[in-house]
Amino acid sequence: MARAELKQEATEARIATLDLPAGGKWATSVRTDALARLRAMGLPARRDEYWRYTRPETLTQAEAPAAALFDSKEPQVFESVDRLRVVFVDGVFDPAASDDLTLAGVEIERLETAAKADIHWAKDLYGVLEARGQKPVDRPLAAFNSAYATDGVLIRVTGAASKPISLIYTHKSETSDAILHHVVKLEKGAELTLLENGPAAARFNKVLEVEVADGARFHHIRAQGRDHERRAATHIFARLGAESQFKSFTLTVNGVLTRNEAVIEMTGDDAVAHIAGAAMGDGAFHHDDTVFVTHDALRCESRQVFKKVLRNGAVGVFQGKILVKEGAQKTDGYQISQSLLLDGDSQFLAKPELEIYADDVACSHGSTSGAIDMDALYYLRSRGVPKKEATDLLVLSFLAEAVEEIEDEGLRDEIVSRLTGWLARRGG
């Protein structure tokens, strides 16, 4: 059988037991379109170029591989932050654990509820940004998500949100397979901080579509952690208007397989997009950051900062691209991906790319892999800092450039405390 047919067959096998969630006109229409996109592409397969470094089988197979629950007494991240909580347990909204979904300057609705309407503002974004992000590279798991997502939140921000909205993903079933889809629309000049944390499910497929209108600001801080055996495929699709800001940071610790894709399109002049990630893996850990930033306007600035600390056979992947379209003059694009390999067993696979069709731009990219700096380690030890503590300090120092992308000091401290906690739990 030809590859295309095999793919088609695998895709049909995956969706055979799933029904498109019921809904009103708008939701049915966007879901049907998404399903057609999925069928045209087929789910990712091992020999797809875009999946060269990450095997997609466990993300696409019909049954989610089981993932043991991680029992930890440690408090959850962001506990000390004043925020509006929206809790999903294995992908199912938990109203008892969630706050009342009201916040000044913000409309928050569950997808499940909003989908029942016949007309909804989200129709212009849901699956729309995802569909735009399918070119030039297929992202079938995202189309799959747009078709089959059972719930999520639709957030429309008209002013400056007084506190962050915090999506908390609890994992309670060892075989859960969760599909969530969120849409965030920031109107002109609006501002929102979105937090996400938690293992979510044994297998988690999540799409976040974000429209940042002119002069609006979106901050996103995510902590994917805890359960060691969890799997996740996530996508962020963002479209940026003039003078808007998009800043996203992701911390990933543990997890047998994580693929985080981000597709950012800068369509308004003078926009700023920063996307950063810090990942720490020990043992069975495969972490893939796949980023695609498109500059399609004047004087936009983009930064990609990805750092991975790997040990005991952990694998890190980075596929990052900056595409500067014709006419996107004065683009300032920066991309760095680095790994700190704490032993000889770990691997970092990087594919940095620049594709530039404008002649007056400044773009740079770099990718490195290295070990702990022995001179720095000796220096710290000579001041009395024990080896383990000194090594941990150097790990934090390595991750700092990514972590410093978090503007809010309180949120940054929350992330740093996660990092130090993770390091402290590990032997030398």
Place this chain on the structure above:
Amino acid sequence: MLEIKNLHVKLEAEDKAILKGVDLVIEPGTVHAIMGPNGSGKSTLSYVLSGRDGYAVTDGSATLEGEEILDMEPEERAAAGLFLAFQYPVEIPGVGNMTFLRTAVNAQRKARGQEEMSAADFLKVIREKAKTLQIDADMLKRPVNVGFSGGEKKRNEILQMAMLEPKMCILDETDSGLDVDAMKLVSDGVNALRDAGRSFLVITHYQRLLDHIKPDVVHIMADGRIIKSGGPELALEVEQNGYADLLAEAEAV
């Protein structure tokens, strides 16, 4: 304080002997200087004493207040009271200078079974000490040595020394890369720490530094050995005549 006996050291990677029988006794409260031509083993001596990797001790011993230090980890030597001011202080991006110092101070206190210093107490002490070394708040906040000038790096070394209050201080070419004013500042910092319970070993190429930090004993090192020891006048002799005569004299013996 520090007693080095018949110390033989080779470079692990190249199997090359660097120190060929160093003997040195430093009494409490004294300042010793080591001078010598390039490649004589001065810096190696400081690295071996502080526990840098890459050197193999093939013979001899070094004791700090009677305790053998050559078997200790670098952090244990530091907790025991040894301090090396580096010739080339290392830059550590992402670690704040203040965080670094507080971690070091408390790690040593912990190792010695003392209570950790509170953030408030630490801040008070460091501000005071930083002021005398003309280290401003910005330098304390910045990542360790990153973007520091040569002089700032050396002053930062002395600040660390002042905070850690070691018993045995080794200064490896602390004067290199310093202008006259910076040298005065650094020397004043060192002199302020001189007391009966603290000893210094000052490694330098130039007599100039010894005008500021007055040594009790001056040693001349050549080819991995101390070939001559004397009073401060020995440094002046080197400054005027170079090492040739001293080396010839040593050969003759």
